[in-house]
Amino acid sequence: MMIKSVEINNFKGLSNFHLNNLSHINLFGGKNNVGKTTFLEALFMFYDRLNPNMILRQFNWRGVNEVSLTPEALFAPIFKDFDLSNRIDIRIINRNGSTESLIINFDKNENRVVKMESIDGQIRTDDNPIVALASLVIKYRKNEGKEQISHLIIEQKGLGMELKNVSNPDKNAAFLASKSHVHPNENAIRFGELDMKGQSQPIVEYLKVIEPDLKGISSIALPNGTAMLYGDIGIGPKIPITYMGDGISRLLTILLAIVTHKNGLVFIDEIENGLHYSVQDKIWEIIGKAAKEFNCQIFATTHSYECLNAAVKGLPLEIRNDFKYFRFEKNKESRRVIPKEFDYEVLQAAVERGWEVR
Amino acid sequence: MRPNQRDQREITKSKVLLVEGQDEVNFFEAMLRKANKLDQVEIIEVGGKDKFRTEFPAIVNMTGFSQHVQSIGIVRDADENYMAAFQSVANVVERNGYTPPRDPNTFNSDGDVKVGIFIMPGNSENGMLEDLCLRTQADHPVMQCVEAFFQCIASKEIDQPKNIAKAKSQVFLAAMPDIAKSVGLGAKKNYWNLDHDCLFELKQFLAEL
Numbered sequence: 001m002m003i004k005s006v007e008i009n010n011f012k013g014l015s016n017f018h019l020n021n022l023s024h025i026n027l028f029g030g031k032n033n034v035g036k037t038t039f040l041e042a043l044f045m046f047y048d049r050l051n052p053n054m055i056l057r058q059f060n061w062r063g064v065n066e067v068s069l070t071p072e073a074l075f076a077p078i079f080k081d082f083d084l085s086n087r088i089d090i091r092i093i094n095r096n097g098s099t100e101s102l103i104i105n106f107d108k109n110e111n112r113v114v115k116m117e118s119i120d121g122q123i124r125t126d127d128n129p130i131v132a133l134a135s136l137v138i139k140y141r142k143n144e145g146k147e148q149i150s151h152l153i154i155e156q157k158g159l160g161m162e163l164k165n166v167s168n169p170d171k172n173a174a175f176l177a178s179k180s181h182v183h184p185n186e187n188a189i190r191f192g193e194l195d196m197k198g199q200s201q202p203i204v205e206y207l208k209v210i211e212p213d214l215k216g217i218s219s220i221a222l223p224n225g226t227a228m229l230y231g232d233i234g235i236g237p238k239i240p241i242t243y244m245g246d247g248i249s250r251l252l253t254i255l256l257a258i259v260t261h262k263n264g265l266v267f268i269d270e271i272e273n274g275l276h277y278s279v280q281d282k283i284w285e286i287i288g289k290a291a292k293e294f295n296c297q298i299f300a301t302t303h304s305y306e307c308l309n310a311a312v313k314g315l316p317l318e319i320r321n322d323f324k325y326f327r328f329e330k331n332k333e334s335r336r337v338i339p340k341e342f343d344y345e346v347l348q349a350a351v352e353r354g355w356e357v358r
Numbered sequence: 359m360r361p362n363q364r365d366q367r368e369i370t371k372s373k374v375l376l377v378e379g380q381d382e383v384n385f386f387e388a389m390l391r392k393a394n395k396l397d398q399v400e401i402i403e404v405g406g407k408d409k410f411r412t413e414f415p416a417i418v419n420m421t422g423f424s425q426h427v428q429s430i431g432i433v434r435d436a437d438e439n440y441m442a443a444f445q446s447v448a449n450v451v452e453r454n455g456y457t458p459p460r461d462p463n464t465f466n467s468d469g470d471v472k473v474g475i476f477i478m479p480g481n482s483e484n485g486m487l488e489d490l491c492l493r494t495q496a497d498h499p500v501m502q503c504v505e506a507f508f509q510c511i512a513s514k515e516i517d518q519p520k521n522i523a524k525a526k527s528q529v530f531l532a533a534m535p536d537i538a539k540s541v542g543l544g545a546k547k548n549y550w551n552l553d554h555d556c557l558f559e560l561k562q563f564l565a566e567l
Contacts, residue, residue: 327419329421329425338424346412346415350413353405354366355366355420
């Protein structure tokens with residue numbers, strides 16, 4: 001059940017934004033600040049709506065690691081013009097015709113009981129208990145079904161999510177941010193989990209496209225309590241995967257996301273990051289095949305002409321009809337972001353002729 | 359240097375003229391220079407009529423198009439069927455959300471972008487750019503030699519040239535002082551008479567662009 005169309009209103013810089021004809025593998029380009037990452041964040045948040053960190057992690061992806069616990073600092077950045085009185089509205093139409101909507105608004109006067117804790121046993125006058133009453137009201141509805149309401153609440157020690165009669169999202173989603181580096185330990189843990197279930201072999205097979213000598217991968221526990229992936233390339237001792245050439249760790253991260261999100265969604269911001277141009281054709285071949293095999297819908301952004309060129313060259317013939325490129329463009333007068341749609345053949349024509357389509 | 363690491367072409371002008379190949383680019387550069395309009399028009403070759411289906415959407419989605427372009431002219435050869443050629447271009451235009459003109463060699467001003475289609479050699483005839491070029495020099499003394507040459511050829515039992523207009527234009531250009539390998543380069547060297555009345559319809563079209 002893939003996403004076919006998306007409408008976004010009042011989420012960060014995207015308003016009155018309509019994107020139709022999404023495909024299985026979707027690549028997004030456009031100038032800096034046009035809203036590519038914002039689009040991925042909006043869509044990911046839709047499926048991350050029951051996670052108390054649904055907003056905090058967006059800061060983290062953009063390199064902001066500390067935020068004060070106030071609605072202005074925490075909530076306002078996701079609203080258009082930083083204005084908490086706006087109402088975020090995200091609507092999705094799936095390929096099977098089902099529709100889903102997510103509406104988020106800020107409520108500073110929520111009538112709820114908040115448990116205040118004394119942290120150090122002292123009476124303090126600088127605490128502002130009003131803050132504790134602020135929340136985001138998140139309303140989700142599928143088709144004509146009942147509205148499911150959750151609250152993201154600022155509490156004394158952080159953010160809390162109050163859930164009542166809500167169901168889990170239909171699809172699982174993973175977000176690979178451009179700024180976060182590859183985490184060898186995390187990759188090793190995820191690979192280990194797949195390995196235990198006997199599901200790691202496809203990853204090895206895909207990596208063989210780049211490293212033909214690869215025979216197997218092992219997740220090895222290190223003395224310091226972390227884990228790392230080692231590859232067997234037939235030379236006797238196994239060597240750390242990270243030593244095995246350009247981009248293999250980044251590719252492994254992407255593959256792990258795809259394999260562990262079967263029938264789900266994977267968002268990849270700046271897909272070319274950490275990938276040397278010389279391997280990018282093959283990366284697209286692998287991503288294309290893996291996305292099809294695991295029925296995983298891909299949403300990736302890029303700045304790079306080489307990445308577009310690699311997608312055109314690398315995507316296997318049988319996958320080309322399942323690919324779309326969208327160039328986001330901001331209309332000068334209305335400031336609206338308009339997506340320009342390219343199917344594979346059209347992108348190929350543009351790339352081969354050296355026409356600027358980023 | 360990395361592969362394909364080059365400056366990508368962006369549209370920066372308000373008028374775009376789409377033509378079939380590089381030689382048409384040369385020809386229209388000569389025409390537009392004569393009309394003092396060359397600096398206003400972005401001439402783009404689509405690499406052949408078969409490519410138009412994929413290249414038209416690429417061009418209208420290209421960086422700079424929606425920001426700058428107010429009118430777009432499309433030129434292609436009629437070849438064997440004038441109306442079929444027009445209809446084929448009009449269909450591609452329409453499929454991509456633009457309004458084609460109702461008739462060949464005119465523009466449609468509905469919508470944000472004006473769209474015109476010119477079918478060579480014009481005048482509702484079948485043929486190609488070369489036919490039009492030859493017509494501009496129909497009265498040139500060399501043309502008698504060209505005709506005589508092809509009459510001579512026709513009398514021989516050999517495989518005859520498949521494209522007479524192309525062949526004749528090459529023979530005509532071969533008689534010129536400097537080498538011009540194609541009709542477009544011939545236009546740049548003034549070997550075709552760009553003031554000839556037979557170009558009136560095309561000039562009208564370019565003026566409207």
